[in-house]
Amino acid sequence: MIRKLTIQDNKKVMEYLKEEASINLFIMGDIENYGYDKTYLDLWGEFDEGGNLKAVMMKFFNSLTAYSKGCFDVQEFAGIIKGLEGIEEFSGKASVTEKFENIQGFNLKGKRNTFLCELKGGNKLSSFPEEYKVKKAGIEDADRLVESMAVIEEFGPITQADKKRIKNKLEVKTGRAFFIEEDGIIVSAANTTAENSKSAMIVGVYTHPDYRSKGYATLCMNVLCRELLSEGKSLCLFYDNPAAGRIYKRLGFTDIGNWNMYEIGQ
Structure with missing residues (x-):
């Protein structure tokens, strides 16, 4: 199940993200600095049947960042993205974002692959x-x-x-x-x-x-x-x-x- 995240989810979200804190620097930073109630920031989470997070996606102004540690519902996230207006950028760790590359009707272009170092x-x-x-x-x-x-x-x-x-x-x-x-x-x-x-x-x-x-x-x-x-x-x-x-x-x-x-x- 994928749904919008709220302040009530914050503890679970941050615990999920901090296991790879450096990779999730953008999402964690924007949550800490702006919270869950800004019009220019939206967060979605996918949960398993036990209520555990499987994936997180953030919209910050005109950009999207996605994160997961393993399997997640790529098609449903892609459907959410298709319904958003004004999105110009999409980013995330390679093992996550590359799952979106062959989604029908999902036009990713100008791919730039970089190394993340710490x-x-x-x-x-x-x-x-x-x-x-x-x-x-x-x-x-x-x-x-x-x-x-x-x-x-x-x-x-x-x-x-x-x-x-x-x-x-x-x-x-x-x-x-x-x-x-x-x-x-x-x-x-x-x-x-x-x-x-x-x-x-x-x-x-x-x-x-x-x-x-x-x-x-x-x-x-x-x-x-x-x-x-x-x-x-x-x-x-x-x-x-x-x-x-x-x-x-x-x-x-x-x-x-x-x-x-x-x-x-x-």
């Missing part, structure tokens, strides 16, 4: 004399962060929705950012998102093309990682090319699974 300890992190350059962003820095990201080709166009998300995470503390500035502009940064009581997702690690090869991104990453580890949180991030993977593994990150992201066609 950092639990800081024994490979280093301190550098230049870390005095690294600053922690406040809400007053949000516009400058957006401006600095807009020149990074890999990120693509920065939309109004992106700007809103960056400002929102700094305001409600669902994420943070550390940056380096030179010549009055932010030239390098490392960000987190979806922070919860146990973990955080690292995103938006970048350096302006004119200031690369100075180790700035590494400085920002080291400061960011040490602060979060000091709070008892593990860190996660995605990467999809071996060169990036080698850099993160030098900092102590280890692979924990594969994560797929798709666009949902109309």
Whole structure:
């Protein structure tokens, strides 16, 4: 049986998700930060005859994230998704999302397969004399962060929705950012998102093309990682090319699974 989840289900839901807390970072973080009564967040759960959870799916604005530890009713979840409006993105661990790929009338496209890795300890992190350059962003820095990201080709166009998300995470503390500035502009940064009581997702690690090869991104990453580890949180991030993977593994990150992201066609 699949039904909408409510606050009365929270204990059971969190116990189910925390067994793979890093993989479920997005779902756990959004539940902790926004609860069950927001119009832009919906949660569904599949239960067996004994009332045990078998799968969870979350809609957050225009994106969906699905999770299960084993078998679940793919067809019924797909039917729910088909009935939703405005959904543009679908993601989750590969063993779950790939079950949706051959569902008739369910148009997944633009598949992006990435590695999910995790950092639990800081024994490979280093301190550098230049870390005095690294600053922690406040809400007053949000516009400058957006401006600095807009020149990074890999990120693509920065939309109004992106700007809103960056400002929102700094305001409600669902994420943070550390940056380096030179010549009055932010030239390098490392960000987190979806922070919860146990973990955080690292995103938006970048350096302006004119200031690369100075180790700035590494400085920002080291400061960011040490602060979060000091709070008892593990860190996660995605990467999809071996060169990036080698850099993160030098900092102590280890692979924990594969994560797929798709666009949902109309």
